[in-house]
Amino acid sequence: MPEELAIRIEDLSIKYKINIDTKKTLKNAVMRASKGEKVRTRIVEAVKHLTLDVPHGSVLGIVGANGAGKSTLMRAIAGILPPTEGQITVNGKISTLLALGVGFNPALSGRDNIILGGLASGMSRAEIEEKTEEIADFAALPDGFIDMPVRTYSSGMYGRVAFSVAVNMTPDILLLDEALSAGDASFKEKSFNRMRELCAEARTIVIVSHALQTVNDLCDSAIWMHKGNMLAKGKPEAIVDQYLKFLDVGTLPSNLEDM
Amino acid sequence: MANPKTNFAPAIQVFKPHRASLPPLIPYLKEFWRRRAFAIELSRFADKAEYLDSKLGKVWLVMNPLLLAFVYFLLVTVIRGGSTEKSGLSTLAHILIGLFTFYFASNSINGGALSITAGGRLILNQAFPRALLPLSSSISAFWQFLPTLPVYILVVVIGKLFFPHTQIPGLRLSYLWAPFIILCVGITGYGMGLLFATMNVYFRDTNKLLSYITRIWLYSSPVLWRPEILHGWHKIFLYINPLGPSLASTSDVWIEGRTPSLGMLVGSIVWAFLAVLIGGYFFISRERDFAVRI
Ligand SMILES: Nc1ncnc2c1ncn2[C@@H]1O[C@H](COP(=O)(O)OP(=O)(O)O)[C@@H](O)[C@H]1O
Ligand SMILES: [Mg+2]
Numbered sequence: 001m002p003e004e005l006a007i008r009i010e011d012l013s014i015k016y017k018i019n020i021d022t023k024k025t026l027k028n029a030v031m032r033a034s035k036g037e038k039v040r041t042r043i044v045e046a047v048k049h050l051t052l053d054v055p056h057g058s059v060l061g062i063v064g065a066n067g068a069g070k071s072t073l074m075r076a077i078a079g080i081l082p083p084t085e086g087q088i089t090v091n092g093k094i095s096t097l098l099a100l101g102v103g104f105n106p107a108l109s110g111r112d113n114i115i116l117g118g119l120a121s122g123m124s125r126a127e128i129e130e131k132t133e134e135i136a137d138f139a140a141l142p143d144g145f146i147d148m149p150v151r152t153y154s155s156g157m158y159g160r161v162a163f164s165v166a167v168n169m170t171p172d173i174l175l176l177d178e179a180l181s182a183g184d185a186s187f188k189e190k191s192f193n194r195m196r197e198l199c200a201e202a203r204t205i206v207i208v209s210h211a212l213q214t215v216n217d218l219c220d221s222a223i224w225m226h227k228g229n230m231l232a233k234g235k236p237e238a239i240v241d242q243y244l245k246f247l248d249v250g251t252l253p254s255n256l257e258d259m
Numbered sequence: 260m261a262n263p264k265t266n267f268a269p270a271i272q273v274f275k276p277h278r279a280s281l282p283p284l285i286p287y288l289k290e291f292w293r294r295r296a297f298a299i300e301l302s303r304f305a306d307k308a309e310y311l312d313s314k315l316g317k318v319w320l321v322m323n324p325l326l327l328a329f330v331y332f333l334l335v336t337v338i339r340g341g342s343t344e345k346s347g348l349s350t351l352a353h354i355l356i357g358l359f360t361f362y363f364a365s366n367s368i369n370g371g372a373l374s375i376t377a378g379g380r381l382i383l384n385q386a387f388p389r390a391l392l393p394l395s396s397s398i399s400a401f402w403q404f405l406p407t408l409p410v411y412i413l414v415v416v417i418g419k420l421f422f423p424h425t426q427i428p429g430l431r432l433s434y435l436w437a438p439f440i441i442l443c444v445g446i447t448g449y450g451m452g453l454l455f456a457t458m459n460v461y462f463r464d465t466n467k468l469l470s471y472i473t474r475i476w477l478y479s480s481p482v483l484w485r486p487e488i489l490h491g492w493h494k495i496f497l498y499i500n501p502l503g504p505s506l507a508s509t510s511d512v513w514i515e516g517r518t519p520s521l522g523m524l525v526g527s528i529v530w531a532f533l534a535v536l537i538g539g540y541f542f543i544s545r546e547r548d549f550a551v552r553i
Contacts, residue, residue, distance in 0.1 A: 001271070016551060026462040075550065079274050079386035082547045088274040098384045107308035116304055119297040120385045 001089045006173055006204035007054040007077060012086035014047040014072050046072040048228040049086070056091075056172075057202035059195075061219035061236055063212065063243045068225040070208045074098060074177045077206065092172025092204070095121055097162055097179040106151035110161050111136060113150055117165040131168060138194075139164040140187070160187055167194050174198060177208045192218065212240045281544050291388040298391040302398040320403050321410055324362050328355045331483055348418040348425045349514055355411050356513045357482035357506055360441070363404035364448035364502055365473050370396030371452020372459050372466050379553045389546040390539070393456050397449040404441075411513075428516025436512045436519060443505045443527040450534025451501065453542040460545075460552055481506050497523075501530045 001008050020040045032039065046069040054060050062070050075081040076088055078096045105113060114135050118128030136146045139160045141153075150158065163179055174195075195205060195218060209215055215222055215236050222239040224232045232242055281287075310316045332351045371393035375382065378392050415427055459465040477483070480500055486507035489496060497503035504526025508519035519527075 024462060025464040026468060027464055029462060075383070076274065079272060080383065080550045082551075083274055083276050085276055087276075090272045090274070091270055093270075094386070096384060096386075105304060105308050108304055112304055112307070116300065119294070119300050120381060120387065122294060122387065124293075125296045125300070 001091065004055050005053050005089075006056045006058075006091055007052075007206075008089045009050055009052040009077070010087050010089075012047055012050045012073075012076065012088060013045065013084050014069070014076055014081060015084045016044040016046055016072075018042045018044060045228050047076070050228075050230050051086075052223065052230065052233070054204060054206065056204055057199060058221065059199055059205045059207065059219045061215035061222035061239070062206065062208045062225060063210075063215060063222060063239060064225035067227070069228045070225055071098065071177055073225070074175050074206065074208060077173075078175055090173065093122070094173045094175065095166050095169045095171030096175045096177075097166035098175070098177040107149055109148060110139070110141065110146040110150055110153070110157075114161065114165055117162070118169065121165075121169060123169060135161075135164045135168045138168055138190075140190075156184065156187075163191055167191065167198065171198075171203065173204045173206070175206050178210065212244065216240055277547055281540070282547070284543075287388055287543065291390060294387055294391060295394075297387065298395040299398055301392075301395040302402065305395070306399060306402065321406050324358050324407060325355075325410060328358045331358065335483055346426075348415075348422050349427050352411070352415055352418070352427050353485060353510055353514045354483060355414060356509055357480070359404060359407040359411060360444055360506060360509050361477055361480060361482050361502065362407075363400055363441070364444050364451075365476075366403060367397040367400035367445065367448030368452045368455060369466065369469060369473070370400055371449065372455035372469055374452075375456045375549055376459050376463065376553065382550055382553055389549055390453060390542055393452040393542070394449060396452060397445060400448065401445060427514060431516040433512050433516050433518050436508065440505050440508045440512065440519070440527060443531045444502065444509075446531040447501055447505065447527075447534045450531070450536070450538035453535070453538030457538075457541045457545055460549055476500070476502070481510060486510055498526050501534060504530060 018041060020042055048069075050073070062073070064070050072081060074096070075098065076083060077090065078094055078098070079088075079090070080096075105116065108116070111132060114132050115128050118131065118135075119125065123131070139146065139157075141157055141160065145153065145157060146161075150161075153161075159179070166174065166176070166179070198205060205218075207215065207218065219236040221234065222236040223230050224239050224243050226246075232239055328351070332354050335350060335354065336347070374392040374396045375389065381392075382389065419425060419427065419429075455465055455469055479496070480502055481497065486497060497507050500506075504523045508523045508527055511517055511519040511523065
């Protein structure tokens with residue numbers, strides 16, 4: 001892989017196999033086997049033959065409708081979902097903030113969850129202990145909430161903590177899946193600044209967002225995904241434009257229709 | 260490129276399609292070892308979350324096997340038609356230490372079996388060696404097991420005050436074998452936890468099946484009966500049971516006050532290895548599938 005690339009995706013396809021009729025239990029499996037039935041499955045192709053290079057220090061935006069395969073792609077880059085075909089090469093330490101949020105334990109305090117989140121993403125105990133205060137400060141929760149159980153948080157506060165953990169780990173590659181909507185205007189500004197800082201340090205960011213203005217503001221380039229295909233790639237303004245037109249009209253531009 | 264201060268995963272990673280075969284093991288095990296703190300803290304925090312509002316819950320962890328041991332003791336004594344004063348205490352002690360040890364293994368297996376299906380969000384959002392989750396369950400099981408040892412010692416000490424002629428030994432050198440045997444039990448439990456965790460991803464009712472298996476397993480282990488009652492070729496029942504040798508050794512060390520036989524020690528080690536090798540093979544060769552199936 002060339003030096004200047006952070007992520008190289010070559011002819012990537014990802015398929016999910018879904019069991020249609022029965023629950024996955026031993027009982028059902030035995031019943032089926034005794035009747036000589038087969039499991040009925042459906043294959044969903046979430047990402048189809050996608051090839052893409054992301055250079056170090058760039059910010060890539062991904063736009064597309066629900067079910068386009070954006071989250072699947074992000075999970076594959078993070079090494080969580082294995083490719084069905086093709087290959088992904090990643091150069092650098094990855095930090096993720098994906099759609100579901102971290103596996104936060106609601107009974108524990110925000111501070112405990114910061115430690116747990118840091119350890120889960122691969123920091124050593126010493127590293128995360130050194131950073132806990134910084135992360136807590138960045139999240140800037142109102143009076144004392146950081147030491148309260150997470151179940152007492154509003155969704156905005158929850159999002160702030162998750163975001164703070166992800167961006168303060170000094171990742172080489174930061175993957176954000178619909179994570180920027182967290183927090184109010186002032187927190188949003190803070191997170192934008194933090195991301196610009198990360199870019200200035202030549203770190204790489206991939207953003208999935210439905211806030212198209214964000215994509216315009218932050219990204220160097222963007223791609224538009226639709227039903228597993230990458231329809232277009234280019235300057236964010238151009239991509240956002242095309243995508244908005246599609247949203248307006250509801251049909252694909254004629255030159256892209258046969259994909 | 261990588262931040263020099265951090266010692267994170269290998270800088271360049273390649274993700275490719277895979278068959279049901281093992282990933283490169285050396286990097287996997289390195290990463291597993293590097294992230295061991297995560298498993299330790301996860302069990303500590305799970306424990307903290309569980310007993311945050313109820314200190315009594317922790318007492319119950321010890322009370323539960325203790326009460327169960329008394330029930331089994333009564334049953335065994337009744338079935339046998341009463342007991343002499345001399346053998347009564349040693350029967351109770353044998354059941355106690357056997358049950359505590361058995362529970363250590365079975366808690367680690369049951370917890371491990373659920374750890375993957377229960378860790379859904381974590382698995383969908385972070386990439387890490389999944390074998391850390393069952394390890395975290397085993398560590399929890401160990402922390403539950405540890406306080407039962409002083410309870411055992413307390414019961415024996417009090418018992419010895421009332422029945423000074425009991426055969427149960429006082430302080431003996433043979434106790435030095437105990438940590439080793441506990442380690443074997445822990446490793447066996449972890450290995451089988453890996454195996455059942457994998458099964459539970461594919462068949463979600465595995466843990467129900469497991470509760471039956473555990474019960475049958477308990478009755479066929481030398482917990483409610485002494486290993487000495489098996490003679491000649493019947494001894495084979497001790498060896499084909501993954502916990503047989505280590506539970507027989509437990510009885511030797513704590514009740515008879517002697518060094519376990521070589522056969523039992525070797526048996527304990529062999530089962531510990533087999534459990535981790537087999538469980539580890541199934542788990543690690545399939546763990547890349549977990550995120551898709553959860
Ligand atoms: N865990 C899963 N099991 C089966 N199918 C899935 C799973 N996750 C996503 N899919 C399917 O893959 C496709 C892409 O989903 P996703 O990547 O979440 O899209 P997006 O993030 O762009 O909304 C959808 O058709 C969805 O139904
Ligand atoms: Mg999504």
